Amino acid sequence: MINRNGTIAAIKVLNESGIPDLRDFSLDDLVFGRGAVVQYEPIEGAEGRIVFDGEDAIITVNANLENIGKKRFVLAHELAHFEMHKNLLPAFADDDKTLNDWHTKGEHELEANDFAKEILMPENSFKPLCQGKFSMQLIKTLSDTFQTSLTATLLRYKDLGSFPVGVVYIEKGIVRWAQFTNDFKLQFIPNNSKVPVNTVAYDFFYNKIPLSNEPEKVYAIDWFPNDFKLKYNQDWSFNEQCFRIKSDAVLSCLWGQ
Numbered sequence: 001m002i003n004r005n006g007t008i009a010a011i012k013v014l015n016e017s018g019i020p021d022l023r024d025f026s027l028d029d030l031v032f033g034r035g036a037v038v039q040y041e042p043i044e045g046a047e048g049r050i051v052f053d054g055e056d057a058i059i060t061v062n063a064n065l066e067n068i069g070k071k072r073f074v075l076a077h078e079l080a081h082f083e084m085h086k087n088l089l090p091a092f093a094d095d096d097k098t099l100n101d102w103h104t105k106g107e108h109e110l111e112a113n114d115f116a117k118e119i120l121m122p123e124n125s126f127k128p129l130c131q132g133k134f135s136m137q138l139i140k141t142l143s144d145t146f147q148t149s150l151t152a153t154l155l156r157y158k159d160l161g162s163f164p165v166g167v168v169y170i171e172k173g174i175v176r177w178a179q180f181t182n183d184f185k186l187q188f189i190p191n192n193s194k195v196p197v198n199t200v201a202y203d204f205f206y207n208k209i210p211l212s213n214e215p216e217k218v219y220a221i222d223w224f225p226n227d228f229k230l231k232y233n234q235d236w237s238f239n240e241q242c243f244r245i246k247s248d249a250v251l252s253c254l255w256g257q
């Protein structure tokens with residue numbers, strides 16, 4: 001059964017606070033109102049940390065995190081531990097791995113990320129704004145509206161949007177993970193494989209071609225060389241657009257014409 005605890009806890013917090021979403025309400029104020037003190041300080045080796053003291057807690061967000069959306073996601077994630085996991089452990093430190101490795105972490109981390117997604121981009125507010133055709137401009141607009149990182153916004157769009165899309169995370173020229181909407185025609189790119197040739201991401205990493213602000217047409221067979229469906233559909237193509245999320249990492253978005 002799918003664990004919806006994180007989502008349900010976030011909806012409860014919004015309801016109890018009397019707000020539909022955080023578009024006109026500060027996340028820091030919300031956290032403070034729930035009983036936790038927030039501080040921003042440099043932390044070595046972790047993105048956020050929570051220390052419980054009875055019913056109260058101090059949440060520290062790493063002040064060195066590069067973007068406001070990322071800081072908000074970390075704060076929302078720590079708020080989840082405060083709301084949901086108070087009784088489990090006296091202190092949590094969250095590093096890049098627990099927050100970003102969306103596939104392989106424990107139940108509490110998944111719950112905290114689900115909570116963060118729902119509280120920052122509540123389904124009821126977000127979904128109506130992400131109907132219609134995919135574009136990176138739409139993702140940027142949503143990211144500005146909800147003050148979320150492009151990565152988090154894109155993954156939320158993948159879950160709630162109406163248009164088939166694939167998202168591939170590539171670090172140092174190697175595919176780390178790929179996620180697709182259920183209605184995307186092709187579904188499998190192996191993790192830890194070299195990014196395939198003749199793709200925008202390949203050109204960026206291996207041919208040093210700068211990223212463009214416009215999508216480019218790529219052939220499906222180049223991204224999915226082993227997919228049997230493409231054996232007789234070699235002319236299938238889609239749009240690819242990459243954006244940088246770290247000095248050595250990009251997200252590549254794939255979507256239909």
Ligand SMILES: [Zn+2]
Nearest residue numbers: 094098109112
């Ligand atoms: Zn955590």
